[in-house]
Amino acid sequence: MEATVSDERPAAEGPATFRDVFAQAEFRALFAANALSWVGDYLAKAAVTVLVYRETQSVALSAAAFAASYLPWLIGGPVLAAVAERHRYRQVMVTCDLVRMALMVLVALPGMPPWAVLALIFAATLANPPSQAARSAVTPQILPGDRLVVGLSIISSTGQAAQVVGYLLGAAIAAVSPAAALLINAATFAVSAALVRFGLRDRPPAMTAAHRSHLLRExxxxxxxxxxxxxxxxxxxxxxxxxLFSIVPEGLAAAWAAEQSGGDLDNGAAQAIIMAANPVGYILGGLMIGRLLGPARRLALMRPLAVLAPAVLVPALFDPSPLVVALLAAACGFAVAGLIPVANGLFVRALPDAYRARAFGVMASGTQIVQGAAVLVTGALAEHFTIPDVVGGWSVAGVLLVLAAALTWPRPETVDAALEAAARANSADPSVPAGLRPHVPARAAGERARQRHAVT
Structure with a gap:
């Protein structure tokens, strides 16, 4: 779902390596900036949930603090992502980092009421859609050919690792001082802005004024x-x-850990392992499924793994210990790791190039919205029922919902037709400038689409 925009350098022949990717100075700067921002983001999420729960003793408000970072996608994620196409990508990323830095400093101020914390977190995350869209668009300009594929894989894996590090550090630091964790997050945005400003070339906007229409229409x-x-x-x-279901253990982790009585773990450690378990499972799943299974087997397992993701959380009904909760969350992350990369690859192949930036906004917004809604709803339910009952019951409903989605999957001929149509659109779409238009002969488009589908 990344915007495909080639730069002036020819694509390298043959498969790219990690060394090829990190040989690009601009990629190194962008990679470091992304990693810092992600670590800071997840550190802040862990800290904010602790801060609000300490102030209010409310599971619902603690969950709302976690979910506030997702809600901006609801009110304008796709529009904000489209705005990034109209401006210089470096300028967009630097501006967004500086805005988030300033707002996180305000959140860390002592005596800030919970409603103000929620409002500031909400405002800070309004900068996420344009920042992510700009990064999505500039990465192909930095990495040509197969280097782009390898670079995106590195970025995705690093994002999961950053989530683990951020949650572990956030829970540990927040147990002592949530404000300190939030100030560290602000510092990561400052360093990220500097890396982007001085490490990336200043490129013109991808969309000129002559090609613009109404923003809402786009x-x-x-x-x-x-x-x-x-x-x-x-x-x-x-x-x-x-x-909708994999995010719930993370969103309720602070309150879930606080409600556990006894055991060998204190609240901070229990929260940390619950919040970090899902991304750890995702990393392991991505490595094992990607390395041990062939393309056809991964495609065949996509729908069963989608059903398995909520199913492994159903045992939460039995009120397990934090360590067992973490194992369940890790198993959920493992299953999601077998679904998301395959689904993303199929999505990209079925999508005309000219719509990739806008489709990125739609998919990113949808994911953020459903996750934020899931945390809000389960947090509200936890005010009236026990957290194990909420998570377990929510997951039972999830099994039924995902099973219905899996059973309505398009037939193979529908999939082939979609891939064929996208290949034709990418070879002839007049909205793509001639210099950026891939050359795919009409008679070869269908065969190429079938070949791609066969190795998914």
Whole structure:
């Protein structure tokens, strides 16, 4: 779902290596900036949930503090992502980092009421959609050919590792001083802004004034391509359904750990292992499934793994210890790791190049919205029922929902037709400048699409 924009350098022949990717100075700067921002983000999420829970003793408000970082996608994620195409990518990323730095400093001020904390977190995360869209668009300009594929894989894996490090550090530091954790997050944004400003070239916007239409019209086209095409719609529904349940242990971790009585772990350690377990499982799943299974087997397992993701959380009904909760969350992350990369690859192949930036906004917004809604709803339910009952019951409902989504998956001929149509669109779409248009002969487009599908 990354915007595909080639730069002036020819694509390298043959498979790229990690050394090829990190040989690009601009990529090194972008990689370091992303890693720092991600670590800071997850550190802040852990700290904010602790801060609000300490102030209010409310599970619902603690969950709301966690979910506040997702809600901006609801009110304008796709539009904000589209705005990034109209401006210089380096400028967009630097501005967003500086805005988030300033707002996180305000959150860390002593005596800040919970409602103000929620409002500031919400405002800070309004900068996420344009920042992520700009990064998505500039990465292909830095990495040509197969280096882009390897670079995106590195970025994705680093994001999961950053989540683990951020949650562990956040829970540990927040147990002593949530404000200190938030100030560290602000510092990561400052360093990120400096790395981008001085490490990336200043490129012109991808969309000139002559090619612009109404911003809402451009955004609406992104929604129509995702939900109007059967295969893209099926992928979106499956991914959104799985995401609706995998986030819940993280969102309720602070309150879940605090409600555990006795045991060998204190609250901070219990929260840390619960919040970090899902991304750890994701990293292990991505490595093992990617290395041990062939393309055809991974595609065949995509839907069963989507059902498995909520199913492994159902034993939460039996009120397990934090260590067992962490194992369940890790198993959920493992299953999601077998679903998301395959679904993402299929999505990209079925999507015309000219819509990738807008489709990124739609998919990213949908994922953020369903995850934020899941944490809000389960947090509210936990005010009236025990957390194990909420998580277990929510997961039972998840099994039924994802099973329904998996059973309505398009037939193979529908998948082939979608890949073929995308290949034709990418070879002839007049909205793509001639210099950036891939050359795919019409008679070869269908065969190429079938070959790609066969190795998914």
């Amino acid at each position: 955004t609406g086209q992104g929604f129509r391509i995702v939900f109007g095409q059967p295969l893209l719609r099926a992928i979106a529904v499956l991914v959104f359904s799985a995401s």
